[in-house]
Amino acid sequence: MTSPTTARPSELWFTRCPVPTATGIAADRGWLAGEFADDGIAVRSLQDVPRDLAADHHYTHAHPALFREGGNVPALWARAQGEPTRLIGLTWIEERQSVLVRENSGITGSADLRGARLAVPVHGIAIDFWRAMALHGFAGALSAAGLGLGDAHLVEVPGSAHGQWEAELAALARGDVDAVYVKGALAVEAAARSGAVVAVDLDAQPDRRARVNNGTPRPITVHQRLLDEHPDVVDRFLAVLLATADWARGNGDDVARILGAETGAGDAAVAQAYRGVGHTSLGVDLSDERLELLEIQERFLHSQGFLRQRVDVRGWADPEPLRRARALVARRPPY
Structure with a gap:
C-alpha cells in the first residue's frame, strides 16, 4: 500500500464493517471506482490486501489515503491514540x-x-x-x-x-x-x-x-493529511456516499441483496436485523443530536478504560467536507 504525497494520489483505500454502510453499497455498485476513474486514481478495499495488514489499518487508520466507515470504538480509539483523523460524517442505523x-x-x-x-x-x-x-x-x-x-x-x-x-x-x-x-x-x-x-x-x-454502541452512531473518518492536501478528493468521495444514500431510499430490494453479501447473513436475518434500511435512510450528517450520541459513547469508553485519553468529539468533527459534498450532489444527476 503506497502512501500519498502532495501529488495527486494514485490510490484511494476504503474500509467498512460488515454492516449497512453507504460505502459498501457504493462499492458494490461501482460508483466509488467510477468517480475517480478519469483521474487515474484506483479505489481499493482493504479486503484486497492480506488480512493482517488490512486489520491493522482498519483499526489504527494509520494509512493517510484511507476512508473508514465503521464502528466508533476503533475510530475513537485511533483518535485517542493520537492518529490525526477527522470525523466527516455520522450515520444512525438500527441493527437489532x-x-x-x-x-x-x-x-x-x-x-x-x-x-x-x-x-x-x-x-x-x-x-x-x-x-x-x-x-x-x-x-x-x-x-x-x-x-x-x-x-x-x-x-x-x-x-x-x-x-x-x-x-x-x-x-x-x-x-x-x-x-x-x-x-x-x-x-x-x-x-x-x-x-x-x-x-x-x-x-x-x-x-x-x-x-448508543459501536455502530450507533457509526462514523465516517478520513486522515487529516488527505483532507489537507486533497480536499476535493475527500469532497467527491463523500458526495458518492451521499448520493448512494439517496439511491438506497428507493431501492430496498437491491439494498437487501447487497447487505446479504456484506454481512454474510441470509435474507431473513437481514430483514429482521435491519428493518427499514434502504426504505428509510443511510443518510450522513453531523447534526448536534448525532454528535451528542457519539459523545455519550466516548464518555462510556473512557470510563471503562478503552481510551487512554479523552476525545473532543466536536473538535474532531469537520463539517466542511460534508457541506461541500452536499453542494456537489445538488449539481449532479442522481444515480
Whole structure:
C-alpha cells in the first residue's frame, strides 16, 4: 500500500464493517471506482490486501489515503491514540440489538437482569470492540430499569475466532452465564441456532441513548493529511456516499441483496436485523443530536478504560467536507 504525497494520489483505500454502510453499497455498485476513474486514481478495499495488514489499518487508520466507515470504538480509539483523523460524517442505523437468555430462564425484561451473570467477551486484539459492545449493550438494557453494570455480575468469556458470539452463546447454553448481548444479522442467525430467546429488545427502547454502541452512531473518518492536501478528493468521495444514500431510499430490494453479501447473513436475518434500511435512510450528517450520541459513547469508553485519553468529539468533527459534498450532489444527476 503506497502512501500519498502532495501529488495527486494514485490510490484511494476504503474500509467498512460488515454492516449497512453507504460505502459498501457504493462499492458494490461501482460508483466509488467510477468517480475517480478519469483521474487515474484506483479505489481499493482493504479486503484486497492480506488480512493482517488490512486489520491493522482498519483499526489504527494509520494509512493517510484511507476512508473508514465503521464502528466508533476503533475510530475513537485511533483518535485517542493520537492518529490525526477527522470525523466527516455520522450515520444512525438500527441493527437489532438485544439481550439473549435461555428459554424458561425467568429473565423476561431489564429488571430481571439484576444479579444476573452477563457474558463479557475477551479478545486478544489491540482494541477489544467486542468487549466494549457487550458492556455498553448491557448498560443500555439495565438503564431501562434504572440499573447499572454494578447491579449485575460480569463474567469474562474468552472470545471465539470462529463466528460472532459463538463463545458467549455456548457459555449461555452451558449455564455459565445468564445473558448475552448481540447485534446485527449474524446474531439473529446465531440466536436461532442456539435456541436462545430475546429478553430485552434494545431497538424497542424509546430513548435512543439506550442504544448508543459501536455502530450507533457509526462514523465516517478520513486522515487529516488527505483532507489537507486533497480536499476535493475527500469532497467527491463523500458526495458518492451521499448520493448512494439517496439511491438506497428507493431501492430496498437491491439494498437487501447487497447487505446479504456484506454481512454474510441470509435474507431473513437481514430483514429482521435491519428493518427499514434502504426504505428509510443511510443518510450522513453531523447534526448536534448525532454528535451528542457519539459523545455519550466516548464518555462510556473512557470510563471503562478503552481510551487512554479523552476525545473532543466536536473538535474532531469537520463539517466542511460534508457541506461541500452536499453542494456537489445538488449539481449532479442522481444515480
